[in-house]
Amino acid sequence: MGSKYQPSLRGCLPLWALTLEAALILIFFFFATYDTSSKDQKHLMEAYRAFQDVTVMAALGMGFLTSSLWRHVWSSVGFSLFMLVLGVQWAVLLDGFLENFSPEKIIITLARFQQATMSATSVLISAGAVLGKANLVQLLVMALLEVTAFGTMRTISKRFLSMDDHSNMMHIYTFAAYFGLTVAYCLSRPLPKGAEEKNRTATSPSLFAMLGTLFLWTFWPSFNSALLNDQNEMKNAIFNTYYALAVSTVTAISVSAWTHPRGKINMTHVHNAVLAGGVAVGASCHLIPSPWLAMVLGLVAGLISTGGAKCLPMCFNRVLGIHDTCGVHYTFGLPGLLGGIISIVMLKLHINWTNSPITGNQVPITFQALGMVWCLASSLVTGLLTGLLLNLKIWKAPDMTKYFDDQAFWKLPHLAPAS
Amino acid sequence: MRFKFPLVAISLEVAMIVLFGLFVQYETDQTIFQKQNTTGPMDTGRFLELYPLFQDVHVMIFVGFGFLMTFLKKYGFSSVGVNLLIAALGLQWGTIMQGILHSHGQKIHIGIKNIINADFSTATVLISFGAVLGKTSPVQMLIMTMLEIAAFAGNEYVVGEIFKASDIGASMTIHAFGAYFGLAVTVILYRSGLRKGHQNEESVYHSDLFAMIGTLFLWLFWPSFNSAIAEAGDKQYSAIVNTYLSLAACVLVAYAFSSLVEHGGKLDMVHIQNATLAGGVAVGTCADMKIQPYGSMIIGSVAGMVSVLGYKYLTPFFATKLRIQDTCGVHNLHGLPGVVGGLAGIVAVDLGVSNMTTVARQAAALGSSIGTAVVGGLITGLILKIPIWGQPLDENCYDDSVYWEVPRVREHDSGFHERDDHSQLELDV
Numbered sequence: 001m002g003s004k005y006q007p008s009l010r011g012c013l014p015l016w017a018l019t020l021e022a023a024l025i026l027i028f029f030f031f032a033t034y035d036t037s038s039k040d041q042k043h044l045m046e047a048y049r050a051f052q053d054v055t056v057m058a059a060l061g062m063g064f065l066t067s068s069l070w071r072h073v074w075s076s077v078g079f080s081l082f083m084l085v086l087g088v089q090w091a092v093l094l095d096g097f098l099e100n101f102s103p104e105k106i107i108i109t110l111a112r113f114q115q116a117t118m119s120a121t122s123v124l125i126s127a128g129a130v131l132g133k134a135n136l137v138q139l140l141v142m143a144l145l146e147v148t149a150f151g152t153m154r155t156i157s158k159r160f161l162s163m164d165d166h167s168n169m170m171h172i173y174t175f176a177a178y179f180g181l182t183v184a185y186c187l188s189r190p191l192p193k194g195a196e197e198k199n200r201t202a203t204s205p206s207l208f209a210m211l212g213t214l215f216l217w218t219f220w221p222s223f224n225s226a227l228l229n230d231q232n233e234m235k236n237a238i239f240n241t242y243y244a245l246a247v248s249t250v251t252a253i254s255v256s257a258w259t260h261p262r263g264k265i266n267m268t269h270v271h272n273a274v275l276a277g278g279v280a281v282g283a284s285c286h287l288i289p290s291p292w293l294a295m296v297l298g299l300v301a302g303l304i305s306t307g308g309a310k311c312l313p314m315c316f317n318r319v320l321g322i323h324d325t326c327g328v329h330y331t332f333g334l335p336g337l338l339g340g341i342i343s344i345v346m347l348k349l350h351i352n353w354t355n356s357p358i359t360g361n362q363v364p365i366t367f368q369a370l371g372m373v374w375c376l377a378s379s380l381v382t383g384l385l386t387g388l389l390l391n392l393k394i395w396k397a398p399d400m401t402k403y404f405d406d407q408a409f410w411k412l413p414h415l416a417p418a419s
Numbered sequence: 420m421r422f423k424f425p426l427v428a429i430s431l432e433v434a435m436i437v438l439f440g441l442f443v444q445y446e447t448d449q450t451i452f453q454k455q456n457t458t459g460p461m462d463t464g465r466f467l468e469l470y471p472l473f474q475d476v477h478v479m480i481f482v483g484f485g486f487l488m489t490f491l492k493k494y495g496f497s498s499v500g501v502n503l504l505i506a507a508l509g510l511q512w513g514t515i516m517q518g519i520l521h522s523h524g525q526k527i528h529i530g531i532k533n534i535i536n537a538d539f540s541t542a543t544v545l546i547s548f549g550a551v552l553g554k555t556s557p558v559q560m561l562i563m564t565m566l567e568i569a570a571f572a573g574n575e576y577v578v579g580e581i582f583k584a585s586d587i588g589a590s591m592t593i594h595a596f597g598a599y600f601g602l603a604v605t606v607i608l609y610r611s612g613l614r615k616g617h618q619n620e621e622s623v624y625h626s627d628l629f630a631m632i633g634t635l636f637l638w639l640f641w642p643s644f645n646s647a648i649a650e651a652g653d654k655q656y657s658a659i660v661n662t663y664l665s666l667a668a669c670v671l672v673a674y675a676f677s678s679l680v681e682h683g684g685k686l687d688m689v690h691i692q693n694a695t696l697a698g699g700v701a702v703g704t705c706a707d708m709k710i711q712p713y714g715s716m717i718i719g720s721v722a723g724m725v726s727v728l729g730y731k732y733l734t735p736f737f738a739t740k741l742r743i744q745d746t747c748g749v750h751n752l753h754g755l756p757g758v759v760g761g762l763a764g765i766v767a768v769d770l771g772v773s774n775m776t777t778v779a780r781q782a783a784a785l786g787s788s789i790g791t792a793v794v795g796g797l798i799t800g801l802i803l804k805i806p807i808w809g810q811p812l813d814e815n816c817y818d819d820s821v822y823w824e825v826p827r828v829r830e831h832d833s834g835f836h837e838r839d840d841h842s843q844l845e846l847d848v
Contacts, residue, residue, distance in 0.1 A: 009683075010679065010684030012684070013684060014676065014678050017675035021668055021671045021720060025668070025717060025720070028716060033711070033712070034709065039653060044655060048642075048659060049471060052639070052640075052643075056639055060635050063635065073624075074624075074627070077635075078686065078688075081638070081691075081695065082674050085667040085670040089664075089671075110660070408685075409685060411681055
């Protein structure tokens with residue numbers, strides 16, 4: 001057992017955060033510039049709305065979604081905001097560099113912010129698996145590495161597998177979930193007895209988590225359609241996501257009641273499983289031609305997600321020793337895999353239905369399948385590396401007795417007399 | 420309270436309706452056409468284009484500011500409720516005051532910009548409300564709303580029309596003005612009984628979380644606040660990008676400094692709730708100038724740093740030495756970053772990023788804002804001190820139950836470590 005007191009982050013966190021911010025300002029100084037092209041007012045406002053929808057999802061939605069632990073709410077919300085802004089600033093630069101591999105100035109547009117926010121969302125998803133077991137410095141390092149890994153993964157599959165931006169981005173759910181799970185695997189230690197108690201959900205935090213869920217639920221169509229350019233595809237994406245989400249909500253709530261011995265609904269299932277439809281439909285949302293298909297997909301996703309919530313903590317997590325704090329595996333991982341498989345099937349059918357030879361922007365099916373495997377593999381490998389790095393002593397990881405406890409990271413003035 | 424408050428509120432509302440009847444009309448195609456002739460090209464479709472921005476500002480005013488102030492453990496109802504009341508009164512009065520000044524006594528034709536500006540004018544009152552939070556009655560707040568918006572509209576007219584200074588996101592005219600006005604009021608309303616603090620002037624776990632909702636709403640929509648009345652196209656784009664980058668840099672620096680100044684490297688929720696927003700305040704004045712992305716990030720970083728240090732060292736100093744009881748610490752969130760914004764504007768103009776204004780005009784704008792705020796605040800404070808407005812007693816400060824019907828059992832009363840009734844129930848199930 002280590003010391004009973006939480007090691008102080010006083011030297012570590014400010015040093016890292018301030019150095020990073022100084023470095024970011026320097027890089028922006030040398031490599032970033034405004035977009036000087038003339039702007040159409042209507043176009044600007046449209047880009048701004050799209051960007052803001054994604055930011056609302058990331059900051060409000062993801063921030064509060066993970067806040068259901070009864071003594072860890074401040075950290076969930078506060079750390080999410082921190083990781084988001086760090087991830088966005090870094091992703092803006094990284095996307096710019098990876099796009100043209102040359103030291104040209106990066107032109108800052110709202111669309112670039114939007115894409116960067118979506119990349120940073122991957123960090124927030126992964127953080128759900130390790131939340132409560134890592135301190136802010138570890139999360140900071142994870143955010144930097146994950147954004148880098150995700151950006152590189154997307155660039156490679158864009159270059160070599162000729163995937164378009166949308167399909168690339170929609171791998172985010174699978175990538176982020178398995179990245180987070182691998183990191184959690186590396187950080188996993190047998191939890192002490194007290195931790196079980198703190199890991200419990202409570203009423204008020206559950207309500208805050210519901211706030212996050214509802215914001216995610218409402219804005220999800222914007223997320224899934226954000227990177228599509230074709231008006232028709234965009235319309236399809238919005239409708240399909242909308243219906244899939246609706247169906248997965250009904251499924252999740254009813255299955256949750258059905259699997260309980262006395263027919264009661266579990267709030268944790270509601271938080272997570274109602275979102276499964278949006279995840280599952282992500283990769284194929286622009287290809288699905290009629291709403292009933294999206295609805296079937298939402299139904300299956302809701303079943304898988306609620307089933308996963310029931311079974312995974314029992315078998316999978318116990319066997320591998322992974323502790324998945326917020327159920328990332330069944331919220332994002334499994335539905336994401338389902339979505340990937342469906343997108344391959346849809347692509348096959350789409351080519352058959354339209355009976356057209358493969359055109360420029362349509363990816364051969366083998367490439368799509370390869371893309372999925374590549375995404376999984378890279379998430380596992382980079383997650384493993386990140387996890388090993390985070391195990392180092394220099395990050396002053398919290399002691400096990402302080403897991404899932406805000407007291408380790410926050411000053412709680414109403415608890416102890418001021419010192 | 421029973422007769423005083425309804426009487427004041429209803430007579431103010433009747434006065435508003437009469438004033439609207441006398442002075443205010445809708446913008447019609449004809450009036451837009453007249454404006455087009457005088458002020459250059461203007462798109463008639465601008466209303467619907469700006470409507471989403473107006474709504475973002477509206478969300479910030481009502482949800483953002485309202486919830487930001489709910490951190491006190493027994494004062495949540497008043498924070499959100501009185502916030503709603505004074506914002507609703509303020510936007511009517513703001514429409515009239517600003518309209519009359521800008522139309523030089525003519526009839527006012529309301530367009531989208533008028534209602535955005537009216538929302539802005541309520542923001543000043545809400546900021547000042549933060550300084551006096553918990554120590555005033557709703558009647559006093561109504562009086563303060565009327566007086567402060569009158570002072571604000573006057574100052575804004577001087578800054579915008581006479582000095583012709585640039586202050587697009589209103590760092591000086593709204594944030595610095597509101598903060599120093601509130602501080603001046605709270606100096607006059609000083610309560611020596613609260614010198615040693617008050618048992619209710621503290622937060623509990625969940626009240627701080629509600630405040631975090633307000634913070635996030637403000638944080639998300641701040642780019643809209645700073646860009647709402649910017650010129651369409653290039654300037655609006657710069658305002659959005661600059662504000663966003665400034666906010667992002669500010670968050671990182673605020674976390675770092677919060678951890679630096681706290682014992683044991685812990686974070687302080689008060690800093691996170693407030694200092695993360697300082698970047699949006701500080702970048703306001705020069706948001707639509709070409710200050711380059713790194714420039715806005717530097718402004719945001721400085722603002723985050725100043726704000727955290729202010730909360731840590733300045734607020735205790737103010738409370739003990741200068742007899743200023745600043746409940747929400749508006750001086751650190753709006754006052755200091757607002758001044759930083761004003762100074763950043765001066766520096767930016769000096770570096771030649773904007774040819775619309777000069778250093779002298781910007782400096783005059785900053786001085787005028789703070790001067791008007793302090794003088795106006797002192798006068799308002801003296802008026803509010805007259806003992807006829809139903810002020811709460813010292814021991815009733817920071818308590819909803821004086822003005823609101825509250826539920827008998829308050830779950831927030833139970834401490835962080837105790838299990839409240841809900842979790843007991845959960846265990847039974």
